Amino acid sequence: MLQDNTAPARISPHPFATQMAERRAAEDRLRPPRGETLLYLNGVSKTFDGFKAINDLSLVVARGEMRAIIGPNGAGKTTMMDIITGKTRPDTGDVYFAGSTDLTRHDEAEIASMGIGRKFQKPTVFEGHTVEDNLRLALSGSRSIFAALLHKRTETENTRIDEILATVRLTDKRGASAADLSHGQKQWLEIGMLLAQDPELLLVDEPVAGMTDAETEETARLLREIAQTRSVVVVEHDMHFVRMLGVKVTCLHEGHVLAEGPLDAVSADPRVIEVYLGR
Ligand SMILES: Nc1ncnc2c1ncn2[C@@H]1O[C@H](COP(=O)(O)OP(=O)(O)OP(=O)(O)O)[C@@H](O)[C@H]1O
Numbered sequence: 001m002l003q004d005n006t007a008p009a010r011i012s013p014h015p016f017a018t019q020m021a022e023r024r025a026a027e028d029r030l031r032p033p034r035g036e037t038l039l040y041l042n043g044v045s046k047t048f049d050g051f052k053a054i055n056d057l058s059l060v061v062a063r064g065e066m067r068a069i070i071g072p073n074g075a076g077k078t079t080m081m082d083i084i085t086g087k088t089r090p091d092t093g094d095v096y097f098a099g100s101t102d103l104t105r106h107d108e109a110e111i112a113s114m115g116i117g118r119k120f121q122k123p124t125v126f127e128g129h130t131v132e133d134n135l136r137l138a139l140s141g142s143r144s145i146f147a148a149l150l151h152k153r154t155e156t157e158n159t160r161i162d163e164i165l166a167t168v169r170l171t172d173k174r175g176a177s178a179a180d181l182s183h184g185q186k187q188w189l190e191i192g193m194l195l196a197q198d199p200e201l202l203l204v205d206e207p208v209a210g211m212t213d214a215e216t217e218e219t220a221r222l223l224r225e226i227a228q229t230r231s232v233v234v235v236e237h238d239m240h241f242v243r244m245l246g247v248k249v250t251c252l253h254e255g256h257v258l259a260e261g262p263l264d265a266v267s268a269d270p271r272v273i274e275v276y277l278g279r
């Protein structure tokens with residue numbers, strides 16, 4: 001009988017190979033995922049009175065990543081932060097945090113308590129209190145101002161305050177009134193107050209606006225230190241500052257990602273030059 005040589009040979013894998021593949025798959029499942037996603041936005045849109053402020057926006061930030069967001073005025077950078085933090089609800093799209101948490105189903109307070117801290121553009125510190133007391137208030141979370149300032153100071157709390165003061169370059173200003181800080185120092189104090197909540201993701205909107213050059217450079221170093229232990233998304237127009245951060249950049253335009261990648265590549269992109277850098 002003639003054998004049909006045109007039919008493809010069916011080779012069943014050797015049992016040993018199957019065993020190896022199964023073992024490798026099992027090992028992979030145990031390994032923590034590389035570049036695990038912490039924040040995931042996909043197809044997000046938001047219209048205000050017929051104007052598409054956010055238009056099919058997608059953004060993925062890994063755990064432990066710092067990302068810089070640039071783009072012209074009105075590009076939707078702040079609105080994107082409003083959506084992540086639950087201040088604004090998107091019309092459509094997915095917004096997920098730490099895997100399966102659907103942020104569109106939670107309000108601002110819940111999202112903050114999940115570990116997403118947000119710094120608005122203007123510093124909002126308690127001017128009538130010292131730097132240290134501002135941090136105590138932030139550490140105490142839900143306790144009332146009086147209870148927070150009167151309650152017994154624990155060793156853990158003191159250590160944490162020392163750490164935060166050092167991180168935000170305010171150790172020497174511990175006893176100073178927050179009202180007497182420079183604009184830049186107030187911004188740092190507010191970052192310190194957010195750190196007191198130990199967020200996994202920190203959103204920072206235009207932190208260096210109004211800062212001196214020295215403060216701006218110190219802020220870049222400070223954020224890089226902070227980003228060693230958590231994810232940070234920072235919106236900024238100051239390109240010198242963004243360059244100092246040395247991280248992946250996303251350029252938004254008309255509520256959509258126009259370009260993404262290393263700063264050199266993004267800033268050489270003709271579309272980015274046209275709508276933003278070449279202004
Ligand atoms: N609550 C709102 N109601 C109506 N329009 C809004 C609202 N929030 C934002 N917008 C509009 O959405 C657009 C995007 O604004 P957004 O503040 O997000 O821009 P941005 O990229 O942060 O700009 P900038 O660099 O100037 O801070 C703007 O045209 C703004 O007027």
Ligand SMILES: [Mg+2]
Pocket residue numbers: 077078079205
């Ligand atoms: Mg803005």
